[in-house]
Amino acid sequence: MSNNSLKFKSIREISNLIKNKKISSQEVTKYFLKRLSDYGDKYNAIVTLLPELAEKLSSKADKLKNKGLLHGIPYGIKDLISLSYKDLNINKNYTPPTTWGASPLKSQKFEFTATVIKKLNKAGAIPLVKLSMVELAGGMGYKYPNASITGPGINPWDITKWAGGSSSGSGSAVAAGLVPFALGTETWGSILIPSAYCGITGLRPTLGIVSKHGTMALSWTLDKIGPMGLSADDCGIVLNAISGFDPKDSSSSRRKFSYISEYNPQSKPKLAIFRNILNDCSKSVKINFHNSVNELSKFANIDEIDLPQYPYESIIQTISNAESYSALENIIDSGALRKLTAIEDRYSAIPRTLISAKDYIKALRMRRVTSSISRDIFQEYDGLIAPTRPSTALPLNENFRDSFISSSDPMGSIGNLAGLPAISLPNGFEPKSKLPTGLQIMSSPYSENFLISMGKKFQSVTDWHKQNPKI
Numbered sequence: 001m002s003n004n005s006l007k008f009k010s011i012r013e014i015s016n017l018i019k020n021k022k023i024s025s026q027e028v029t030k031y032f033l034k035r036l037s038d039y040g041d042k043y044n045a046i047v048t049l050l051p052e053l054a055e056k057l058s059s060k061a062d063k064l065k066n067k068g069l070l071h072g073i074p075y076g077i078k079d080l081i082s083l084s085y086k087d088l089n090i091n092k093n094y095t096p097p098t099t100w101g102a103s104p105l106k107s108q109k110f111e112f113t114a115t116v117i118k119k120l121n122k123a124g125a126i127p128l129v130k131l132s133m134v135e136l137a138g139g140m141g142y143k144y145p146n147a148s149i150t151g152p153g154i155n156p157w158d159i160t161k162w163a164g165g166s167s168s169g170s171g172s173a174v175a176a177g178l179v180p181f182a183l184g185t186e187t188w189g190s191i192l193i194p195s196a197y198c199g200i201t202g203l204r205p206t207l208g209i210v211s212k213h214g215t216m217a218l219s220w221t222l223d224k225i226g227p228m229g230l231s232a233d234d235c236g237i238v239l240n241a242i243s244g245f246d247p248k249d250s251s252s253s254r255r256k257f258s259y260i261s262e263y264n265p266q267s268k269p270k271l272a273i274f275r276n277i278l279n280d281c282s283k284s285v286k287i288n289f290h291n292s293v294n295e296l297s298k299f300a301n302i303d304e305i306d307l308p309q310y311p312y313e314s315i316i317q318t319i320s321n322a323e324s325y326s327a328l329e330n331i332i333d334s335g336a337l338r339k340l341t342a343i344e345d346r347y348s349a350i351p352r353t354l355i356s357a358k359d360y361i362k363a364l365r366m367r368r369v370t371s372s373i374s375r376d377i378f379q380e381y382d383g384l385i386a387p388t389r390p391s392t393a394l395p396l397n398e399n400f401r402d403s404f405i406s407s408s409d410p411m412g413s414i415g416n417l418a419g420l421p422a423i424s425l426p427n428g429f430e431p432k433s434k435l436p437t438g439l440q441i442m443s444s445p446y447s448e449n450f451l452i453s454m455g456k457k458f459q460s461v462t463d464w465h466k467q468n469p470k471i
Contacts, residue, residue, distance in 0.1 A: 004205065006031050007470045011073055011234045014180060019074045025072025029058035029126055032074045036129055039471060041155040043163070043172040047079040048130040051168045055338045056090045057126050064124070069237050071124030076173045077117065077183035080137055080146040080216035081225070084162065087113035088121050100216050101133040101166070104339040107329075114214025115249065116183060116225055116242045123241040129168030131182060138166040138325040139218045140337065140345035147342035152396045155197060157435050159191040160301025161393040162400075164194030170228045171198035178469050181229040181238055185215065187222045188316055188407070188416050195228055195424040196438025201465060202228045202452040206445045207419025208253035210239070211246030215227045219323040220251065222316070222416055231465050232423060236261065239406035239448060255446055263449040269300040269382040271441075274307040274410060281390040288428030288437045289387045295461050296385065300454070303381070303452035308373050312413035315370065318355060318363040319417075324351035368428045371418040378444040383454065386411045386437030388415040415442050423451045426464035436464070 004015060006028060017023045023078020033051055040046035054074065061072040071377040077083065084095040095109045117127060132422050134142060145152035145162040155161040156176040163172045167184030171194030174182050184191040186204045195202025203226045210225045217223060227238035238257035245251045273293070280287050293302060331337065332349045340346050376385065394400050415422050420442055427439035439458070459465050 002151045005083070007035070008181070008230065010231055011069060011180055011229065014073055015069045015071065020068055025058040025126065026055065027460045028072060029054050029128065030177055033086040033129055037446065039176055039268050040129070040173070040178055042159070043154070043156060043176055043185060044151040044170040045132055045169040045178065045382055046129055047132050047150060047169070049097065050127055050129060053085055053088065053090065054126050054128050056236070057088065061124050061126065067124040070120065070241055070333070072126065073125040074128040075120065076129045076131045076170060076179040077127055078133050078167050078183050078185055079399045080111060080133060080185060080203050081114045081116060081269070082110035082214040083117050083127060084111050084113050084168060087118065093427070096130060096304060099149055100136055102135040103341055104336040106149060108311050112216070115211040115246045117214070119240055119242045125241070128179060128463040129173070131173055131247070133169055134166035134427055135340055135342065135345060136189065136328060137185065137216060137218045137229070140340065141348040142342040142345050143401045144336065144342060145396050145400070147345060148156060149341065151294040153194070153470065154396070155393045156471060158393070159395060162197065163433060164197035166190040167194050167228065170354055171195060171200060174198070174200045174228050174230065174389030175189070175469060177468065179232055181227055184226060184228045186226060186416070187219045189412050191226045191228060192412070192422060192438070192440060195391040196436070199426045199464070199467070200228055201231050201235055201426065201450070202226065202424045203239060203245065203460065204415070204422045205239055205257070206253070206421045208251055209243045209255060209257050211244070211437050213246055213248040217327040219320045220289050221323065222320055224293060225391050231459055232425065233261065235423065236452040257448050259452070261426045261451050261455040265382065265450060265453070269450070269454065270380070271300045271302045271383045271385050272377065272381040273302065273385055274304045275304050277386050280408070282392070282430070284392065284430035285387045285390060285437050289439065292427045292439045292458070293385070295458060299457055300463065302385070307410055310370065310373065311366070312370060312410055312417065313408060314415045315363050316417050318359055319367065321352045322360045325349060325355070355390060367417050372416055373399070374414055374418040374420060374444070382450060383441050383443040384411065386440050390438040392430045392433060392435035392437060406424045411440060412443060419445060421445070421451055421453050422450050425458055428464055
């Protein structure tokens, strides 16, 4: 096979090559390890390479009976997910650091492995690398992309632009063809934003269907782990492996997701667009969204509806700020924040101390109203659609909180407050900059098969997900 024959191949394509013995898992692993070594630092994507672990597990995979689509497939891990070699059945007691993207935690280790990694190991997947992220998953309110132990997440489409936060390394690595897929996490946008900026497909699952055991807590009631890949099908394959109840995570759901690759709605789906959702969007985002609506209308009915007025952003800000202060209390009290990269992250914990129990409880009560609002919408509609972001990726030196990117985010606020699944799909480019834009589809809890099926239909009539940066 040629040197670039695996670059930008889907999970299913690589899996078929391994299953049919056209290539071994060891060869696939070495190929992607080399790509990571050659290009990972260019995009500030790597925290820790795992070559010894990957080589041993891939060698083992080649000797075992094939376990399915993920057998022998390498992947990347956002560096807030813990991993220890001793839990992965190899003869070495070694634990790589889990830095949470933060300089004062560069030597932090956890002597156990997160449930998602154990599930992927059971499916035969091969961990290759701990990928970069925004320090403390952005929980201290950073303003610039450089808020990371590895430097700003760099976008493979344009090295002067941001990959997005906080799963920046996962977005860059998949978009650059350094790994077939990666794990990201989202509290409020951290899977969908880098997916849109980097021109890949990202799936935020229903709150609770993926265990968070062994993962940094930022907001206990908002955090989610999800797949980032090249296509909707890739995301479905990965989510099938990592979902399911976990007794080590009391917040995990007993409803396991089972990927139905040939899923078809019983009737023509009904989708809705919030009226005025495009007001703050750039010209290219508007044009690409309208083109996407035209494509979706071939297999779905689409209406425009009013957004019920409610302070969604204020609610999620109150909850996430209060819970992040509590979740990171030990780090804050230790004084470690003073060593963080971003100056604003060193002091932003102080305002969080002013959030009262009354305000937090009120926000939780208002969150239930948000869930009720979303339930009412999904009684009539199968999904909501919108641009994933109002603009393409921003410059690395820009204060993104002062740009129009920080305009209202009803889809992200409602979706994360109500624990709703959503998928971001590449849907075009800005003509001048050649940067990708994204289309978001959001639906009711546990409707991932519907979202993936809509994503697959969209990707069957468009080829945006097959267009890749020239690397």
